[in-house]
Amino acid sequence: MKIATILGLAGTAAAHGYVSSIVADGVTTSGWLVSYWYDLVNHVPIPQTPGWYEEALDLGFVPPNEYQNPNIACHKNAVNANVSATVAAGGSVKFQWTDWPHNIGPVLTYVAKCSGDCKTADKTALKFVKIDESGIDLTSQVWAAGKLMADGNSWTTKVPKTLAPGHYVFRHEIIACHGCTSLNGAQNYPFCVNIDVTGSGTANPVGTVASSLYKSNDPGILFNPYVTMTSYKIPGPALWTG
Numbered sequence: 001m002k003i004a005t006i007l008g009l010a011g012t013a014a015a016h017g018y019v020s021s022i023v024a025d026g027v028t029t030s031g032w033l034v035s036y037w038y039d040l041v042n043h044v045p046i047p048q049t050p051g052w053y054e055e056a057l058d059l060g061f062v063p064p065n066e067y068q069n070p071n072i073a074c075h076k077n078a079v080n081a082n083v084s085a086t087v088a089a090g091g092s093v094k095f096q097w098t099d100w101p102h103n104i105g106p107v108l109t110y111v112a113k114c115s116g117d118c119k120t121a122d123k124t125a126l127k128f129v130k131i132d133e134s135g136i137d138l139t140s141q142v143w144a145a146g147k148l149m150a151d152g153n154s155w156t157t158k159v160p161k162t163l164a165p166g167h168y169v170f171r172h173e174i175i176a177c178h179g180c181t182s183l184n185g186a187q188n189y190p191f192c193v194n195i196d197v198t199g200s201g202t203a204n205p206v207g208t209v210a211s212s213l214y215k216s217n218d219p220g221i222l223f224n225p226y227v228t229m230t231s232y233k234i235p236g237p238a239l240w241t242g
């Protein structure tokens, strides 16, 4: 088991990344750490964090041929977190990634309201509302993923002020598009975090189940990024700005 730990952690150095912590209204909380998986295997107690458990041990991605699979919701074999962070509607959540190497592709953030506590929510039934999206700056040709890298591998999403208070699953995602010229070449890196929203908003926008968010031939999923981009259709349902 010790060997598995060493190999597993060595494997992370060259690979992609994941959301290792969040900052909600200035309060930093650990996300799900891949090393926790090895701790669990080795019967080492792990802390409860608002980041969902997942098993992308290679720090890999969900490919387009799994867009209709439950893994697209909150990454591979995801299991609900048992605790939540808190943010006020109108406040912000910063998602801190580990090493992130791919500078082509959009960055998106969704929220799904749980009918009760998010620790028992069914990830295949959660309805995700897109509250933040960024594709490419056509003037500079800098992709959102490149901006994330320039910002210390972090992304900050503002929570619409009108969003009704409640228990939410925030779904933050990078879609790495360096391979988007090929069918099944996109790489989705979704991560889920339980966050309670406070405030006096009254909006309960209608969302989309995870298995209906994307199709493998969406124009923002299957396209050639190695040209001067003159337009880009960000994947997923319409943005809700509150």
Ligand SMILES: *[C@@H]1O[C@H](CO)[C@@H](O)[C@H](O)[C@H]1NC(C)=O
Pocket: 048, 051, 052, 053, 079, 080, 081, 082
């Ligand atoms: C939440 O608690 C359940 C039941 O104890 C457990 O199976 C699950 O792994 C926990 N989730 C996380 C992310 O630790």
